[in-house]
Each structure stands twice: as structure tokens, then as C-alpha cells.
Amino acid sequence: MPSKYRPQLLGWIGDLEKGKNYLTSPENRLIYTNDNYCVLKRKMLSDQFFYLIISTLLLIGYIIISILYFHAVPVFIKFNHTSILLVITVGILAFTIAIYFSLLPEFYQNLFTRRGSPIIFNRKTGKVYVNESYFFSFRFWYNPLVFLHPNKRRIKEYDWADLHGVAIHNYSPYSLVSDILMVCKPGTNQTIDHIMFDPARNGVGSHLIWGWVNNYMIFDKLADTSRSIYPTDQEDKFKQKIINGQGWPKWMIEAFNATTQDELADIKQKYQVKQ
Numbered sequence: 001m002p003s004k005y006r007p008q009l010l011g012w013i014g015d016l017e018k019g020k021n022y023l024t025s026p027e028n029r030l031i032y033t034n035d036n037y038c039v040l041k042r043k044m045l046s047d048q049f050f051y052l053i054i055s056t057l058l059l060i061g062y063i064i065i066s067i068l069y070f071h072a073v074p075v076f077i078k079f080n081h082t083s084i085l086l087v088i089t090v091g092i093l094a095f096t097i098a099i100y101f102s103l104l105p106e107f108y109q110n111l112f113t114r115r116g117s118p119i120i121f122n123r124k125t126g127k128v129y130v131n132e133s134y135f136f137s138f139r140f141w142y143n144p145l146v147f148l149h150p151n152k153r154r155i156k157e158y159d160w161a162d163l164h165g166v167a168i169h170n171y172s173p174y175s176l177v178s179d180i181l182m183v184c185k186p187g188t189n190q191t192i193d194h195i196m197f198d199p200a201r202n203g204v205g206s207h208l209i210w211g212w213v214n215n216y217m218i219f220d221k222l223a224d225t226s227r228s229i230y231p232t233d234q235e236d237k238f239k240q241k242i243i244n245g246q247g248w249p250k251w252m253i254e255a256f257n258a259t260t261q262d263e264l265a266d267i268k269q270k271y272q273v274k275q
Helices: 045-078 082-112 144-148 205-217 232-243 250-255 261-270
Strands: 012-015 030-033 037-040 119-122 127-133 153-159 163-169 176-184 191-202
Touching: 030 232, 037 205, 045 082, 082 127, 119 205, 127 191, 127 250, 153 250, 176 205, 191 205, 250 261
Parallel strands: none
Antiparallel strands: 012 163, 030 037, 037 119, 119 127, 127 153, 163 176, 176 191
């Protein structure tokens, strides 16, 4: 049975059930929570370093191979080994395509992701906030010009009602699963945007976090809020360590704690935020 969300993503495994969920745990992703909002990190520092090192080594290897290739071309031509040269050239081109579509975005993502790329859920206004590197995604195609702007970011507010979870296979040799939030047109299954909710996890790990968020958003006690890195009474410390200096708009930081739609509207009016 295919996904009900269209267009369906490549590598789709299944749609995730929304609402109360008994498969639930924030694991070590919960940064901060109070009665209004919760904050979860989407990128573990250990994973970030690991993939950054791997992608860096592969990029260095590609550069070395390319240099050797250009030095070897005259030699192959001189001794009329054109067939071998053709095979090597095809291999280099294939490697170059893989670098552009996969390895380079992975390198940028891990190099420019900051403080775990937190995602914030306000359960009283039903809003979700992201402030992330433009490369923190699963896009297949990037405009070449964006690589010249490595600090490019996506800062947006979404409606939780329009976000739906989907699990996809990332085709790694380790059978890792990624959870994606499909941003749909209100009241439809037509996808207009995507959010990386939890990348590259073994087994059901990311589904545990998906379940926890769903329980939190409906005020269910299965969402254990006691396991956050920063206790509820350390909101200022949390903001100082995680939020400050990362380009979050002032109105959005205030909106984290909004308790009603009217209060949220007042905040946006105060900062003259365009709806």
C-alpha cells in the first residue's frame, strides 16, 4: 500500500500514525520542555563529527584522484591506451556526480549544522518552529549557487495539524531509517514542503521520538518530560546555550511560550510579522 501523501518520497517505508502512541520515548533528544513547548535536537554531536570526518576524507580522496587523473591523461594518450582512459573517465564522472548530489551536501550539512538543529513544538498554539542549515534536508538536487552561501538557513513556523510523519530508507549499508515531516496543504494530503525530523536512525529509534512528540502535543502523560537536558526552571540557561546567537527572530523566541492564538497574534503584531 503506497503512502497517502503525494508526491510519494523515494525510499518510502511507511506513513507514521499521528495521535496517541504507546511506542514513545524522547531518548536523549529532549533539550528542554515546559507546559507550553518542547525542544528536541535532531542531530547528535557524535553523529555529526562521524559523518563530517567520513565525508571530508572522501572529498580529499576525490581531489587526489582527480589530480592523478589529469596528470595521467597525457600518458594514456601518448601510449594509445584510449580504451582504459575512457573507462577511467566514466568512473571519474560517476564519482563527480555522486559527490555533487550526495557527498558535498552531507559535508555541508554536518559542517554548518549548529547545536543539534533543534525543532520546537508549542502544544498550546499548535505551532512548530525550525531554524536549520539549508543543507539539513534530504534534497536530491541543490542549485549550485547555494554552495557559495554555506550559512544559508531556513527559519519557519509551521502548523502541527499540517505536518505528517513518513519513514524512508536512506539506502545506506546499515539499514538506517529517517523520519520526515510532510508539510501538507491544510486539509489535504498534498505535500508542499518537507522537514527532516530524525535522520539516519537504527531500527525504531526515531519512531520512539515520533510517538513521544505526538503524546506531548495532546498533553498525554506518556510523554515523560522529566528527561530533558535542561530542567523546566532553567529556561533562560537553555535559551542562552541553544537559542541565542543562532539567528532566531525575536518574535519567534517569544512565540515559543505563547499560550493562545490571540497571544501569538499579539506577538506577531508587536514585531510586525507578515502573516
